[in-house]
Amino acid sequence: MAPSDDKGNWALQVVPVDDSGLDFYFKEYKPFRLNALKQDPGAFGSTYEREIAFNDDHWRKRLYNPLAKTFVVVGLYDGRVLSAATLWGPMPESKLISSPSPAAATTSDVVDGTREPLSFQITAVWTCPEARGRGLGRTVVKAAIAQAGQDARQRGSSYSLGVDVYAVNTAAISFYEKCGFSVSGPRPEDSDTESLRPELLMYYRH
Template sequence: MSTISSQLEWEVEHIVADDEGCRFYLDRYKPFRLDALKQDPDAFGSTHEREINFTDADWLGRIKKPLAKTFVAVSPHDRRVLSATSLIGPLSNAGPVSNPSQASAEMRDGVDQQQIHGEASLVLFQISGVYTMPEARGRGIAKALVKAVTEKAMDEANRLRRQLVLSVVVYSTNYAAISFYESCGFVADAEGPRISFNPVKNSSEEELCMRYLWHYHRSPE
C-alpha cells in the first residue's frame, strides 16, 4: 500500500499488487465492491450476482493488471474502504470506453507507447467511476481520490513528456456525477451522449464522455 494523502477521517492510498496489497484487496476492497454493487446496482456496469461468484484469483487478476491502478480512501482506524476508483492506462485508443479495465486487460504489457498511440505527443488515461459509500459522502473524499488519480496521470504524462488526455465515462442521466466531475475540472465532450450496449446487463445505456482540463485543476474542498 502506498499512502497518497491523509486526513483525520480518511487516508487516500494506492493499492500495490504486492503481498500486503493483495491481502488488503481480498479482505477490504472485495467486501466494499460487493456492498456497493448490492446498494447501488444502477451505478455500475457489472452486477452483484456476477461478482459474488468470482474466485480469489478473479479478484486478484484485477489488481495485477499492469495498466490498472486502484486508489482507495480508507478509515485509518479500521482500514475500512470508504471510496474507490481506478486509473486505467496508458490506453491504445483515444476514444474512451465503457469498460476501461477490460480494455487494459486486452493490451500487451510493456507495449511501446509510440506504437500504440496514433498521436505520439499524447498519453491517454481513463478513470473508472468513483464510488463512495453513502455514509461517507459529503466529506470531500471523492474529490481527494480524483485529485490523487489526476496527479498520478499528470506525473506519468510529464515523465513521458507528452500531453495528458484523461477521461471518464458517466451515464448521461446521472446529473449528480456529471456535476461532480465538472467540479473536479472535467468537461463533457462536444459530441454529446452516445448509446452503449452492456453485455453483462444485456441492456443499452446513454453515456457521456468527459475529459479533464489538464491545464486547470481545482483542489478538493
C-alpha cells in the same frame, strides 16, 4: 500512510501491487466494491450478480493488471475502505471503454515517428453513503488525475483523461464537473457497452 484531514481519521493510499496489497484487496476492497454494486446498481457498467461470481483469480488479475492503479481512502481506526477510484492507462486505444479490465498491456505511444497523446480513464468511483459530504470522492479522483499527469510527464507526452457516465446520472455529472471535467458529448454505440442506457463522455480540462 499519513492522515489526510483535520481530524486525522482517514488516509489516502494507492493499493500496492504486492502480497500486502493483495491481502487488503481481498479483505477490504472486494467487499467495498460488491457493496457499491449492490447499493448503487445504476451507477456502474457492471453488476453485483456478475462480480459476486468472480473467483479469487479474477480479483487477483484486477489488482495485478499493469494498466490499473486503485486509489482508496481508508479509515485509520478500522482500515475500512470509504471511497475509491481506479485509474487505467496508458490505454492501448484512445477511446473510453466501458470495461477496461480485460486489457492486459499497453501499446507503443509512438506511431510513425510521432508521439501520440497518452489516454487514461477513471472508473469505479464510489463513496460509502455514511462517508459522503466529506470530500473523499474528490480526494480519490484528484489523486488519479495527479497520477495520470505524472505518468505523462515521465514519458514526455501530452495526455487525455476521461470518464464515462450515464446521461441520467446528473449527480455524477455534477461531481465530475466540480473535479475539472467537461461533457464532451454522447458516447457512440459500440460493442464494449453492455448497457443500453445512454452514456456521456467527459474529459478532464488541463
